[in-house]
Amino acid sequence: MRFIDLFRKKSSSEVAKDRLKMVLISDRSACSPEVMERIKNDIVEVLKKYLEIDQEGLDIKITQIEDETDNEGKTVPALYANIPIKSMRQGG
């Protein structure tokens, strides 16, 4: 972003485009909040065996990333997980 852009108000068409992009990410991932919650709980269960994790700071979501096999800049959905570790369990 250029410095001058900070002072420029977004046009309504830019707002529309940005909102659409966000809404289509969740539409396309076909992942309801309930399913996401279950995925999150299952991942936590598995990790608990080996690690002590910070469940408050846990962040799991579906985002779009550039498709590496495709050079035309197309995007594909990806599961993004940021899981803070409190400590490693010993002898796990």
Add this chain to the structure above:
Amino acid sequence: MGEVIVVTSGKGGVGKTTTTANIGTGLAKLNKKVVLVDTDIGLRNLDVVLGLENRIVYNLVDAVEGNCKVSQALIKDKKCDGLYLLPAAQTRDKDAVTPDQMKVLVEELRKDFDYIILDCPAGIEQGFKNAIAAADRALVVTTPEVSAVRDADRIIGLLEANDIKNVRLIVNRLNVEMVKHGNMMTAQDVVEVLSIDLIGVVPYDEKIVISTNTGTPLAGDDSIVGQAYMNLCHRIMGEEVEYLDLESKKGFFAKIGGLFNK
């Protein structure tokens, strides 16, 4: 053997029926034999857009159920040689026809026509499933609005899931003035968001309202919209046609206005 094209959108009111009528008229003017099939059973509209509402005797459901021959249900257009309409039934509902029955009907029409164009109902229920069952390719109509584009994205996903690989986008009712002021997405914006290929851009024009008032499609006349539809028809036939430069086609008053804006 003819090609079967479904015109669909997901959201209602974006101009599927008007687009279907104009594509039919345009292709017929390019000397193709075309049949337009109104698959919106219960909410018949393509007949009035074409100005053929007084000529209906039999309809799609009659043809499917064998109450008449398919050829008896076809209505010849008043003005355009080579253009025919198979109207929807008005007093039945979407479940009166199954996807398999649509396939049989379309196979019969394929023998006699170059293009079979199916006007799909809004929504993603039975009527949509019937319309796409027999289609070789699809044209997705959207307007540059958040709700219409979102629904278009859903439709594109469903078409792909049903193995329709040739899916192209028509951006309808593009308001050039609003685009210039940054208050409407451009056709390129919509293409970028949906990531499918464009086949036509139709600008907003009051002439469309007038043409539906009188039941006379505009494709092929000298208006900008008429030209846009004709270019779309050439692209459907596989020809490469440049997109109209909508911005430079200013009227006298817009030019005068431009002097003061500087």
